[in-house]
Amino acid sequence: MRAAVLTAFGAPLKVREIPDPEPVGGEVLVDVLAACVLPYAAEVFGGVRNYPLVPPVVPGLGGVGRVVRTGPDATRLRAGDLVWCDPTVRSRDDALTPDIALQGWSSRGDGGAALARHLRDGSYAELMRVPTENVFPLPSAAGDDPARWAALAVHMVPYGGLLAGELRPGETLLVSGATGNFGSGAVAVGLAMGAGRVVVPGRNRDALALLTDRFGPRVRPVTLTGEEATDRAAMSEAADGPIDLVIDLLPPSAPSCATRAAAMTVREYGRVVLMGGVGMFGGDDLALPYPWIMRNSITVRGQWMAPRTANVGLIRLLASGALDLAPERVRSFPLDAVNEAVAHAAAHPGPFDRTALTPRTG
Secondary structure, three states: OEEEEEOOOOOOOEEEEOOOOOOOOOEEEEEEEEEEOOOOHHHHHOOOOOOOOOOOEOOOOOEEEEEEEOOOOOOOOOOOOEEEEOOEEEOOOOOOOOOEEEOOOEEOHHHHHHHHHHOOOOOOEOEEEEEHHHEEEOOHHHHHOHHHHOOHHHHHHHHHHHHHOOOOOOOEEEEEOOOOHHHHHHHHHHHHOOOOEEEEEEOOHHHHHHHHHHHHHHEEEEEOOOOHHHHHHHHHHHHOOOEEEEEEOOOOOOOHHHHHHHHOOEEEEEEEEEOOOOOOOOOOOOOOOHHHHHHOOOEEEEOOOOOHHHHHHHHHHHHHOOOOOOOOEEEEEEHHHHHHHHHHHHHOOOOOEEEEEEOOOO
8 A cells, every 4th residue: 555654753754655554353444535634743743742653654643534344343334334533542451541542643651652553553544454443433424525524633632622621501611722723623612512602812813803703703702912911801801701611722832821821711610621732842830829729629630632432422513513614624635745735734724724635536
């Protein structure tokens, strides 16, 4: 098969022939139709983010495809099924604290690294082997535009965070980092889950306008100044009432004070979910005040990716039309143009800009 291979950090991806993957028991072989290229992929492949990938490796975070064949443990999946492949792989030998790897992308700890050595290659290839439990049927409509549905890789992240934060219909949500790729996804998913209003702080007025134009008065924009107390007051005022849940999806380049300003707008007994990259490149600690957390009974939770059941829930939101992918701007690239795709994604990191690799075209 043909695949895009990361041969060394800082080097362009190389498209070459490599052996077809050979699934073992408990795995499914999938023909990859589309994979999302994230805006920060260039930082990963350039070594800036210091992800624990070990070249040579086929990168790629999940994808849409068709089942080629299954193992004996698959009782519902059939060859030809249109499916979503969840990249979040969990070890099967620890039900309480399983190790985690993001297939073709990253891992956590020594156990995650062991998983990554077994399932090292991701979706920037014509074929991919995936654990059976990571393969989820898609509605037939996804087959009409698999590149658009590959955005599941983006929407799954904030959906996992909103589930962790127990977002309830009618509540007010604040999305810290709302003008970015993942943050704008959080706005769309939060509204699809029934948020009454969503406060969207950011510095980019054009990006804020895109959010309000798409979603209307349920979205409350706030132009940030960079002054923590001023920004906190403006976010609270925009909510026009208590803020129930804050989710942070800011990138590593953001200062911790921006996350803190947003987090501390939450009401008594409110919830804060941290999913972004703040602190990944160093800088000040988050430093949320102990007395504020304790006296206001605040729940602060970190969340990496989403539970397995979230895949079913998100696919249902899409199939029902509650979450609509139609307004998103999607640019597709064939496998031979993978480096152009990576550059395009880096240049288009804003709300609802999606870049997709389609290995079976061109």
